[in-house]
Each structure stands twice: as structure tokens, then as C-alpha cells.
Amino acid sequence: MKIAFTTKGTEWNSPMDARFGRTEFIVIYDEETNTLSSFDNRAIENEAHGAGTATSKKLFELKPDVLITGNGPGQNAATVLKKLNVKIFGGAGEMTMKEAYEAYQSSDLAML
Amino acid sequence: MKEIVIISGKGGTGKTSITASFAMLAGAEAVVADCDVDAADMHLLMQPNSVKEESFYSGQLAVIDQDKCIQCGQCAQVCRFDAISVHDDCHVVNPVSCDGCGYCPRVCPADAIKMEERKAGSWYISETKANNRMVHAALDIGAENSGKLVAKVKNEAKALAKQQNVRYILVDGSPGIGCPVQSSLSGANFVVLVTESTLSGLHDLQRVYALVKKFRIKAGCIINKADLNEMVHEQILSFLAMENIHHIADIPFDRTFTDALVAGKTVVELESSLVAQQVKRAWEIIKDLNQSV
Amino acid sequence: MKIAIASGKGGTGKTLLATNLASYWSERQSVVLTDIDVEEPNDALFLQLPKIAQEERFKFIPSWDSTRCTLCGQCQEVCNYHAIIQLGTEIMVFDELCHSCYACSELCPAKALPMVPHKIGELTHYHHANLSFVESRLEIGEEQAVPLIAQTHRYVDDHFSKDHVQLFDCPPGTSCPVIEATKHADFVILITEPTPFGEHDVKLAMQTMHQMNKPFGLVINRADVGNSDLLAYCKANTIPVLATIPFDRHIAEAYAQGLLVYEQVPAVKPALDQIIDFLQAFAINQK
Numbered sequence: 001m002k003i004a005f006t007t008k009g010t011e012w013n014s015p016m017d018a019r020f021g022r023t024e025f026i027v028i029y030d031e032e033t034n035t036l037s038s039f040d041n042r043a044i045e046n047e048a049h050g051a052g053t054a055t056s057k058k059l060f061e062l063k064p065d066v067l068i069t070g071n072g073p074g075q076n077a078a079t080v081l082k083k084l085n086v087k088i089f090g091g092a093g094e095m096t097m098k099e100a101y102e103a104y105q106s107s108d109l110a111m112l
Numbered sequence: 113m114k115e116i117v118i119i120s121g122k123g124g125t126g127k128t129s130i131t132a133s134f135a136m137l138a139g140a141e142a143v144v145a146d147c148d149v150d151a152a153d154m155h156l157l158m159q160p161n162s163v164k165e166e167s168f169y170s171g172q173l174a175v176i177d178q179d180k181c182i183q184c185g186q187c188a189q190v191c192r193f194d195a196i197s198v199h200d201d202c203h204v205v206n207p208v209s210c211d212g213c214g215y216c217p218r219v220c221p222a223d224a225i226k227m228e229e230r231k232a233g234s235w236y237i238s239e240t241k242a243n244n245r246m247v248h249a250a251l252d253i254g255a256e257n258s259g260k261l262v263a264k265v266k267n268e269a270k271a272l273a274k275q276q277n278v279r280y281i282l283v284d285g286s287p288g289i290g291c292p293v294q295s296s297l298s299g300a301n302f303v304v305l306v307t308e309s310t311l312s313g314l315h316d317l318q319r320v321y322a323l324v325k326k327f328r329i330k331a332g333c334i335i336n337k338a339d340l341n342e343m344v345h346e347q348i349l350s351f352l353a354m355e356n357i358h359h360i361a362d363i364p365f366d367r368t369f370t371d372a373l374v375a376g377k378t379v380v381e382l383e384s385s386l387v388a389q390q391v392k393r394a395w396e397i398i399k400d401l402n403q404s405v
Numbered sequence: 406m407k408i409a410i411a412s413g414k415g416g417t418g419k420t421l422l423a424t425n426l427a428s429y430w431s432e433r434q435s436v437v438l439t440d441i442d443v444e445e446p447n448d449a450l451f452l453q454l455p456k457i458a459q460e461e462r463f464k465f466i467p468s469w470d471s472t473r474c475t476l477c478g479q480c481q482e483v484c485n486y487h488a489i490i491q492l493g494t495e496i497m498v499f500d501e502l503c504h505s506c507y508a509c510s511e512l513c514p515a516k517a518l519p520m521v522p523h524k525i526g527e528l529t530h531y532h533h534a535n536l537s538f539v540e541s542r543l544e545i546g547e548e549q550a551v552p553l554i555a556q557t558h559r560y561v562d563d564h565f566s567k568d569h570v571q572l573f574d575c576p577p578g579t580s581c582p583v584i585e586a587t588k589h590a591d592f593v594i595l596i597t598e599p600t601p602f603g604e605h606d607v608k609l610a611m612q613t614m615h616q617m618n619k620p621f622g623l624v625i626n627r628a629d630v631g632n633s634d635l636l637a638y639c640k641a642n643t644i645p646v647l648a649t650i651p652f653d654r655h656i657a658e659a660y661a662q663g664l665l666v667y668e669q670v671p672a673v674k675p676a677l678d679q680i681i682d683f684l685q686a687f688a689i690n691q692k
Binding site (some may be wrong): 121122124125153156190193208215253256257274287288309315323337340343352367370373374376 | 486508577579598601605606609613652656
């Protein structure tokens with residue numbers, strides 16, 4: 001399974017970013033190879049409009065099976081993610097990435 | 113750290129006065145972000161001393177280099193915003209009409225059009241009389257508020273909050289139901305909806321809550337001018353019950369808000385007033401609700 | 406004559422003034438009121454008039470023709486609004502984000518993005534006796550008010566003569582929608598209240614009107630609540646104050662129920678009379 005996180009950093013101890021469209025980083029954890037890879041999304045700060053669609057396009061290219069985030073994507077982003085067939089879990093906006101992963105594993109996150 | 117956003121669909125409900133009061137009560141425990149950039153008024157109550165100021169750029173603007181322009185008029189032909197016209201035999205861009213779509217440079221045969229970043233205003237970090245810091249912005253005239261500017265103000269506020277290790281970020285949210293208010297809500301822990309007991313108040317509360325619901329953020333509601341109309345008040349209460357929104361407080365129709373405003377004060381500074389007591393209680397309830405979130 | 410009713414900030418009494426002025430004025434001559442505060446149109450709550458027409462309003466957006474598309478990706482590259490993206494072998498268009506600039510459609514080498522109409526709102530036309538009322542309402546989720554405001558102006562121009570008294574209830578603030586709403590007006594009424602917020606915001610609105618070269622005047626609502634700096638300021642800058650409306654709980658109560666206040670509160674009628682007299686004199690002067 002490839003799991004994507006919206007985060008404010010690139011390590012297990014980094015805090016999650018509650019936002020989807022304007023998240024600072026997208027981190028991918030590959031459970032099979034036990035590796036982390038990250039995508040720097042901070043350029044999104046310069047976009048006046050359409051942050052949600054731009055970020056979901058990135059996610060589309062990264063092709064995760066699961067997305068763990070905070071408040072959940074807005075309408076437009078949700079439409080794209082539907083195409084991706086990714087399972088979305090929310091409510092992890094206040095955690096670190098590690099805590100979010102553990103909460104996901106013990107089914108403590110709400111599926112959106 | 114809890115991010116609390118205060119919004120109201122409609123103007124004039126007392127949202128900014130209430131947010132400023134919370135900012136006074138929270139003092140050094142909070143960083144304040146004024147995201148109501150269209151009518152950024154909180155600084156009038158918080159007496160900020162700006163410690164940092166920066167220009168803010170949002171969107172783009174087409175600029176024609178007259179040395180390169182061959183006056184062929186193709187740009188004006190493709191522009192759907194009627195932003196390009198001829199003055200003194202030169203094609204020029206009207207910055208108010210230009211939407212920044214970037215179509216014209218793509219058709220210009222002389223490569224004479226560049227898209228430039230558009231200055232939309234300035235943003236500030238200030239020290240306030242409540243012994244906290246406030247991030248606020250001022251738009252240039254005719255400039256449009258955007259999700260980007262709101263995100264910028266909130267990001268700066270968050271960075272400050274982290275640096276100072278404060279408990280709360282208090283966000284005075286944008287009006288309406290468009291992109292800016294969505295950006296105000298994004299990432300929030302709790303939303304305070306401020307409405308009033310009028311038909312317009314109820315109508316706009318319902319419209320704006322449709323958005324809050326989409327973001328799945330826990331919400332509470334303060335009904336200002338609660339005693340103006342009993343029937344509408346009942347309707348608001350049943351709407352809150354139906355949507356499972358916490359009814360935080362009723363505030364009566366009272367001149368104290370205006371009197372405080374005229375004196376450049378928040379209502380909680382007029383300590384003996386009934387309204388001040390109610391706003392204080394409301395803040396205590398919000399703090400409690402945010403402990404359990 | 407086109408008269409725009411605007412305000413620097415929300416909640417200063419724009420809807421109150423627009424609905425009462427329109428209804429009261431129509432007792433003497435034909436009036437059309439248009440609510441172009443399209444994000445939050447509220448005038449209809451106060452004017453219960455019979456509906457005579459309803460129309461959907463559209464903007465044009467690209468529609469993907471998969472049979473023609475070569476998946477070259479140029480459309481997502483030209484779009485400055487992230488309104489069109491390519492996902493694998495599919496092109497997706499985000500209706501609300503599209504600004505109808507036509508770039509993707511007209512630059513598409515395969516002509517695979519024809520522009521098609523997309524609903525952005527609804528226009529409703531009401532009429533009774535001497536009063537017509539036109540309302541435009543933006544769909545929730547639509548982000549751009551400007552195209553709907555422009556179309557509503559066109560509708561009014563098509564249905565009413567220039568001699569008709571035309572009132573427009575505009576969006577609050579000083580950004581693009583307000584500029585679009587007021588740019589055709591012969592005169593702009595700015596309604597405010599004499600508090601620091603009201604004063605700060607109306608001064609920004611006045612600057613905007615100056616830049617647009619619009620003649621304007623002020624109506625001061627809840628005139629007796631605040632400090633009177635505003636009156637002195639208007640006097641010093643020769644800005645006409647058309648009328649003042651007092652702070653009165655009865656006004657607020659009638660408003661809360663969705664009633665017109667001039668029938669209930671005697672102080673309101675003379676204020677409306679002053680505004681009408683001023684505007685009529687202004688119209689004669691213009692000619």
C-alpha cells in the first residue's frame with residue numbers, strides 16, 4: 001500500500017497539514033519497501049485560485065492507495081480524487097505524521 | 113494550538129467587534145489574523161503598531177511593451193474581458209478589467225506582451241493593545257480578495273503562533289460564500305458563526321453553513337440582536353438544533369456595541385455592561401468546547 | 406436614470422434603503438429595483454411581489470470532446486486558473502473555477518474543447534403596479550459574481566428605458582464586483598453609519614468612486630449613534646449628504662420581520678423624500 005499524507009515537513013515527526021489544496025508537502029509512505037518520499041508543494045502559495053485542483057493533480061501522478069489529511073479536500077479536489085480511487089481519511093490535522101499513521105492503522109480516523 | 117475562525121454570511125452582525133473582544137480576552141494566549149480583507153476593520157479596535165510590512169502580489173496582469181508592439185490588435189480580439197483598447201494609436205491594457213488569464217501573450221506575433229505579478233495590497237504584522245500580535249492586510253482599491261491572500265495572512269499568523277507557542281489563533285473570517293471564506297475555513301479547528309435575529313441573518317447563516325459543513329468543522333453560533341424578533345430567533349434555534357451546532361450565546365440588541373466602537377474600544381472593555389458579560393461568557397464556552405475537540 | 410446603492414462595509418442598511426426607497430418612490434412614478442448583490446441577495450425578503458419571469462443565467466466553459474482530443478496537454482498548461490487538468494487519458498474541466506477566457510478552447514490544436522453554456526445563477530423578474538423588481542442569485546459554489554452582474558445590467562437595459570428610475574442594490578466592499586455593479590450608474594448613493602468602522606470603509610468606497618469618476622453622495626444610517634466626524638468630513642470635502650436616518654429600535658424590529666419600515670416608523674419618510682428630491686434635481690441638472 002502507498003499512503004499519502006498532507007504535511008508540513010518530510011519526516012515521521014513532522015506535523016500534518018490540515019489543509020489539502022494548500023498543503024506544504026505531500027509525503028508518500030510505501031509500506032512494502034518501507035520508504036518515505038516527499039513532494040514539495042509550497043509553490044502553491046503563489047496561486048491565487050484553484051489550489052485544490054492543482055494539488056489533486058499532483059496526487060494523481062503519485063498514485064497512492066490511501067490519503068491521510070485533516071479537514072478533507074474541497075469539492076473540486078474531491079471530484080479528482082474520486083477518479084483516483086483513493087481511500088481518504090480525515091481528522092489528522094493536529095497530529096504528527098507518525099501519530100496519523102498509527103491512528104490510521106488502529107482505525108481511529110474517519111473515512112471521508 | 114487551536115485555530116478558531118469567526119464568520120458570518122452577512123455584514124453588520126457584529127462579527128469583527130466580537131472577534132476583537134475575544135482577542136482582548138485571550139491577550140498573550142492568542143495570535144490574531146484579520147482575514148476579512150475586504151473590510152479589514154479590526155485594526156481600528158486593536159490599535160496595532162506595525163512591526164513588519166510587505167507588499168502582496170496576487171494574480172497576473174498583462175503589460176504591453178510599446179517598443180515591440182506592432183499594433184496588430186490580435187490581443188484585443190481574443191480578450192474576453194474588454195481589457196485592451198486603443199489610446200493615441202497604441203494598444204493598452206486597462207488594469208481594472210484585465211483578469212490575468214494569459215491568453216493575449218500567447219497570440220501576440222511580436223512577443224510584446226508579458227504577464228506580470230499584480231500588486232494587490234500589503235500585509236502587516238503588528239503589536240496590539242491586547243498584548244498579542246495581529247496579522248492583517250489592506251487591499252489596493254479595486255483589487256480582489258483571494259484565497260491566496262487569506263492563506264498568506266493565516267500562514268503568517270500560524271508561523272507566529274508556533275514561534276510564540278500560543279494557545280489560540282483567532283481568525284476574523286472573510287464574508288460571502290466564495291473562495292476567500294473557503295480559504296479562511298481551511299485548516300480550522302472550530303468555527304464561530306455570528307448571526308442576528310433577522311430574516312437576512314437567518315438566510316445568510318444557512319448559506320454560509322452549507323460551506324462549513326463541507327469542511328466538517330465543528331461549529332458554534334452566537335446570535336446577536338437576539339431579542340429583535342422572537343419568531344426568527346426560534347427559527348435560528350431550530351436550525352442550530354437540526355444541524356447540531358452548539359448555541360453559544362444570545363446577545364441582546366444593545367447600543368453598547370456602537371458606543372464601544374465610537375470610543376475605539378471592544379465591548380469587553382466596557383466592563384460593567386451586560387453585553388461585556390455575555391461576550392466574556394461566550395469566550396469561556398468557546399475555550400471549553402476547544403478543550404474537548 | 407441609473408442609481409447605484411453601495412456601501413463600504415456590509416450591514417450598514419443597504420438593503421433597507423434600497424427596498425424602502427424603491428417601494429416609496431413607486432407610489433409616485435415607475436421604479437425598477439435590481440438586486441445585484443448576487444452572493445447574498447436579500448431584497449426579495451422585503452418585497453413580496455408577483456413573479457412574472459424567471460431565467461437561468463449562463464457563462465461559457467469548455468467541454469471536452471474525447472473523440473478529437475490528442476492528449477497534448479496544452480489546455481492545462483494555458484489555463485491560469487487551474488480550471489482544466491489532464492488526468493492520464495482524461496481531461497477534466499472545473500466549471501466554477503473557469504473564467505471563460507476561451508484560451509484553452511481557441512488554442513486547442515485538435516479543436517477538442519468547444520465552449521458550452523454552464524449555469525451560474527438565476528434571474529427573477531417581479532412586478533406589481535408601479536414597481537418592478539429584478540433579482541440575480543449566484544449558485545452556491547460559483548466564485549465569480551462579475552459575469553452575472555454584467556448580464557443583469559444587460560437584462561435591465563433590454564427591459565427598461567433610460568427614463569425609468571432604475572435603482573441597483575450593489576454588493577458591499579470596494580473590489581471587482583462593486584466596480585462592475587456601479588460602473589454604469591449615473592449616481593452612486595453610499596450608505597454608512599457614523600462609527601469608526603463605517604467611516605473607515607466609506608472613505609475607501611469614496612476613493613473608489615473618485616477613481617471611477619462617479620458622482621456620489623452619502624446617506625448616514627443610525628445617524629445619532631456615533632461621533633459626527635463624518636458630517637464635518639463631508640462638508641469639508643463638499644460631498645453631499647442626501648439624508649440621515651435615526652437609530653431606532655422600531656426600524657430594526659420591522660427589518661427583522663422582513664417589513665418595509667417607512668409605513669411603520671414616521672421618521673423614515675422625510676428621509677426618503679429628501680433622497681428623491683435630491684436625485685430628481687440631479688437628473689434635471691444632468692440634462
